[in-house]
Amino acid sequence: MELLDFARGPALQFALAVFVLGFLWRIVSLFLMPRTKDRSAARPGTRPALFAATREIIRRTAPDKAFGKHSLFALVNGYVFHVGLFIVIIGFAPHIVFFRDLLGVAWPSLPNNVIYAAGVITIASMMVALVRRFLNPVQRLISTLDDYFSWLVTFLPVLTGLLANSHLWVRYETLLAIHILSVELFLIWLPFGKLMHLALVFVTRSQIGTHLAHRGAQI
Amino acid sequence: MTREINVQAAANRFLAQISGNLGAYMEACLHCGHCADACHFYAVTDDPRYTPAYKLFPMARTYKRSKPPLSWFGGAPKVTEKDLQEWEELLFDSCTMCGRCTMVCPMGIDIASIVAASRQAFVAAGLGPPDLLQAAENARDKGSPLGVSADVLADRVEWLADDNEVDIPLDKEKADVLLTVSSIELMKYPDSLVAMAKLLNHAGIDWTLSSKGYEATNFGFLSGRSDIAKIMIQRIVDAAESVGAKTVVIPECGHAYGVLRWAGANILGKPLPFEVVHITEFLADLKRRGKLKLKPMGDAVTYHDPCQISRRGGATQAARDLLDGFATDFREMTPTGNHNWCCGGGGGVQAMSRAAGLRHKVFKLKMDQVEQTGADTMLSACANCRLTMDESKEHWHWDKDLGSLVEVLAEHIDESNAAA
Numbered sequence: 001m002e003l004l005d006f007a008r009g010p011a012l013q014f015a016l017a018v019f020v021l022g023f024l025w026r027i028v029s030l031f032l033m034p035r036t037k038d039r040s041a042a043r044p045g046t047r048p049a050l051f052a053a054t055r056e057i058i059r060r061t062a063p064d065k066a067f068g069k070h071s072l073f074a075l076v077n078g079y080v081f082h083v084g085l086f087i088v089i090i091g092f093a094p095h096i097v098f099f100r101d102l103l104g105v106a107w108p109s110l111p112n113n114v115i116y117a118a119g120v121i122t123i124a125s126m127m128v129a130l131v132r133r134f135l136n137p138v139q140r141l142i143s144t145l146d147d148y149f150s151w152l153v154t155f156l157p158v159l160t161g162l163l164a165n166s167h168l169w170v171r172y173e174t175l176l177a178i179h180i181l182s183v184e185l186f187l188i189w190l191p192f193g194k195l196m197h198l199a200l201v202f203v204t205r206s207q208i209g210t211h212l213a214h215r216g217a218q219i
Numbered sequence: 220m221t222r223e224i225n226v227q228a229a230a231n232r233f234l235a236q237i238s239g240n241l242g243a244y245m246e247a248c249l250h251c252g253h254c255a256d257a258c259h260f261y262a263v264t265d266d267p268r269y270t271p272a273y274k275l276f277p278m279a280r281t282y283k284r285s286k287p288p289l290s291w292f293g294g295a296p297k298v299t300e301k302d303l304q305e306w307e308e309l310l311f312d313s314c315t316m317c318g319r320c321t322m323v324c325p326m327g328i329d330i331a332s333i334v335a336a337s338r339q340a341f342v343a344a345g346l347g348p349p350d351l352l353q354a355a356e357n358a359r360d361k362g363s364p365l366g367v368s369a370d371v372l373a374d375r376v377e378w379l380a381d382d383n384e385v386d387i388p389l390d391k392e393k394a395d396v397l398l399t400v401s402s403i404e405l406m407k408y409p410d411s412l413v414a415m416a417k418l419l420n421h422a423g424i425d426w427t428l429s430s431k432g433y434e435a436t437n438f439g440f441l442s443g444r445s446d447i448a449k450i451m452i453q454r455i456v457d458a459a460e461s462v463g464a465k466t467v468v469i470p471e472c473g474h475a476y477g478v479l480r481w482a483g484a485n486i487l488g489k490p491l492p493f494e495v496v497h498i499t500e501f502l503a504d505l506k507r508r509g510k511l512k513l514k515p516m517g518d519a520v521t522y523h524d525p526c527q528i529s530r531r532g533g534a535t536q537a538a539r540d541l542l543d544g545f546a547t548d549f550r551e552m553t554p555t556g557n558h559n560w561c562c563g564g565g566g567g568v569q570a571m572s573r574a575a576g577l578r579h580k581v582f583k584l585k586m587d588q589v590e591q592t593g594a595d596t597m598l599s600a601c602a603n604c605r606l607t608m609d610e611s612k613e614h615w616h617w618d619k620d621l622g623s624l625v626e627v628l629a630e631h632i633d634e635s636n637a638a639a
Contacts, residue, residue: 029287030246035239039484041494043533056327066322066558068256075253078325138252141267142276147250194249201326204247207240208327215481216533217557 004173007180015184022191027199043216056209057202074136077128084122088158091115112165119162126155146193153189156182222345224300229344230281236336237282244333245282247326248272254320254330259561260313263580271320271330274309277302278337307346310337312574315565317526322558331531334566338443347443348571355438359447363402364438364570369430375405376428379413387416391427396501397464397493398426399435399455401472403602411471411602414629418502421632422510426468432458435475436603440482441567452483459493466494468501471625473525473601474565476532497528498625499537499600506541512633519548521594522624523585523608524559525601538600538624545631550592560584562599564607575610582611589619596620598627 047055063075089095091110100106130151133139160179163169189195212218237245254271255261261269277298284290284297316331324330341347354364362368367375373389380387388394398419404411419426432454439447459467469476478486480495496504505511522538529535535556542549552559563581568574585608589597597619599605608621 030239030243033237033239033242036241036485039488039490040481041484041490060325060327064322065554066257066319067253068262068323071251071253071256071323074251078251136252137265138255138261138267138270138273139250142250142252142270142273144250197247197249197326200243200247203243205327207243208321208329211240211329212531212533215531217529217531217535218533 002173002177004177004180007177007184011181011184015187019187019190022188023196023199026191026196030203038211038214040214042214046213046216049210049213052209052213053206054209055213057205059209060205074129074132074139077125077132081122081125081129084118084125085154085158087118088115088122088161091118092161116162116165119158119165122158123155123162126151126158130155150189150193150195153182153186154195157186224303224346225344226298226300226303229277229303229340229346230285230298232343233278233281233336233340234285236339241333241336242282242286244328244330245275245279247328248275248279249326251325253323253325257319257323259315259317259319259563259581259584260577262560263583264577268309269313271314272328274306274314275330275333275337277306278333278340281340303341303344303346306337307341307348310334310341311348311351312568312571313577315526315561315563315568317561317565318531319526319558319561322530331566335440335443338441339445340443342443348567348573350572351438351442351567351570352444354567354570355442355444355447358434358436358438359450363405363434364436365402365406367402367405367434369433372400372405372428372430372433375409376412379409380416383413383417385413385416386420387412388427390430391462394425394427394462394464396424396426396466396468397432397455397459397462398428398468398470399475400428400433400470401435401475401602403436403472403606404470407606408602408623408626410626411623414623414626415468415470415498417629417632418505418511418625421512421634422505424505427462427464429458429462431461432456435469435472435479437475437478438567438570440478440486441474441570445486448478448482449486452479452486455479456487456491456493464493466496466501467491469495469497471498471600471602471605471623473527473532473603474567476534477527480532497532497534497537497600499528499541500534502625502628503537503540511628513545513628514631514633515545515547516627516631517547518596519550519592519594520546520596520598520622520627521550521552521589521592522555523552523562523597523599523604524556525599525604526559526561526565528600529559530557541624541628545628548594550594552588552592554588560588562601562604562607563611564603569603569607578607579611579614582608582615585611586615586617586619594619596622598622598624600624 092115093109096109133143160182164175164179258271280298314334318331320330358364376387376389437451476497484490563578
């Protein structure tokens with residue numbers, strides 16, 4: 001079996017299975033834990049929990065006033081690579097074909113040069129994020145293996161994808177296989193580390209939103 | 220002094236408190252470090268150890284080691300006695316549980332709640348600042364952290380009532396409102412009780428103090444002694460029930476408000492049989508209803524928001540409503556309201572003598588804030604903030620005045636037009 005066939009066949013099936021089961025397991029195990037009920041009397045006029053949760057999910061997308069000047073650069077950089085990743089994953093024509101085959105839905109693609117530019121910017125932005133993690137005393141102190149490994153498994157698909165798209169390094173089929181395998185590594189790791197923030201962000205923002213709204217403390 | 224440290228007891232105590240809510244927060248940290256900038260202890264020291272996310276590390280590791288699927292991958296390194304010793308300072312001395320870090324957290328992690336749970340774990344392990352723990356035990360054994368027993372309370376009430384010619388009802392059989400006091404006020408700022416009495420009498424409120432439950436502060440909560448926290452809350456519940464009070468008023472104390480108003484029912488495991496309001500909320504309501512007549516005050520004043528009343532309490536507006544139309548030269552500081560900087564002494568840090576140096580450093584933020592407003596006086600509505608700031612003011616020989624909002628209001632009661 002060619003490497004590409006392996007990557008597109010059994011490896012993909014395995015990775016998707018681990019991703020789906022791991023993702024469900026992580027979420028279900030969290031929601032199976034008993035959740036504390038707030039018995040304190042809500043401040044009169046409190047909005048419904050659903051409103052507070054939705055508001056907080058949206059509100060926290062923009063930086064708070066208490067944001068320190070030190071973090072501003074990191075904050076902007078964070079937006080850059082998240083948006084860059086999103087454009088590359090969702091906008092690239094071959095990716096859309098992959099999603100169509102997998103999920104049965106498709107959408108218009110972005111021009112190749114836009115994807116290319118977004119990929120290069122994402123690579124640069126992620127490099128900056130890594131350098132900051134090494135150099136900034138706060139981030140260096142609080143970084144764990146999960147932080148570095150999650151960075152790596154996110155970085156590799158972007159790098160290999162960019163190389164494959166540029167027809168650089170080794171032959172295209174091999175690069176494509178490596179790219180797909182790197183995506184599979186990303187999928188396999190996602191449910192087990194910090195990449196799970198993809199889903200947890202909605203849980204924790206909802207929690208703090210409803211918690212503070214109950215008190216009438218809208219921060 | 221060497222202390223026996225029981226790492227397993229810490230783990231057990233922490234894991235026993237884990238709920239789905241706390242679990243989600245424990246799993247969500249991205250280690251972005253933005254919380255450092257929002258923390259006053261980091262802001263004044265640039266010491267990365269004071270990063271709020273870092274303070275959670277031992278208990279985050281304990282949690283991750285315990286929970287699949289993360290535990291399948293070895294979870295995280297085992298927490299050691301040395302870790303707990305090192306983190307004691309970070310969870311007690313250098314966290315006021317002010318919640319400012321949560322404001323900048325992209326995930327919205329309630330760090331202060333995890334610190335509160337971690338403190339319980341540390342105390343179970345045999346750690347915790349001795350003076351803070353002593354304050355909690357004093358509260359349990361004597362009625363108050365500063366040793367204000369029911370007898371001392373009666374003596375002081377009698378003295379204050381006589382000296383100030385004000386009626387301070389103690390142990391009335393029935394009353395609509397039960398007033399509580401903070402022992403910091405009774406011992407260091409007794410005028411505060413006089414001021415509350417004058418204002419409540421002026422508005423014609425049917426109120427009383429009760430020797431069954433008078434201490435508003437809850438050092439059980441702050442020191443991680445949940446058993447004492449519960450005792451202190453139960454005393455107030457018993458007092459309110461015995462006088463038939465529908466409303467319990469918390470004096471100028473932030474954490475007292477936070478604990479009884481928002482944690483009280485959860486600690487007892489059932490709803491409180493009365494409404495809990497902070498004195499600023501109670502007075503603001505009286506003012507709205509025209510029952511509080513005040514003569515305007517022209518002094519240049521600014522207002523320090525106690526974290527547990529504003530940011531985490533939801534009563535930010537009450538002080539503004541009181542100042543509106545009364546303080547004719549009121550100047551907001553920057554940042555203010557829910558974004559205001561902490562005094563540095565909340566969360567029991569005021570009671571830790573070894574944290575004094577750190578608190579004084581934090582006060583520099585406040586001095587800068589006040590000086591930028593050009594105000595001569597900084598008012599607050601928390602005796603704990605006031606004591607913290609008074610000590611730091613003395614340390615720095617700072618020339619601005621600090622005052623209590625309630626006392627200033629009481630000094631400006633307009634008796635010529637008293638409520639019927």
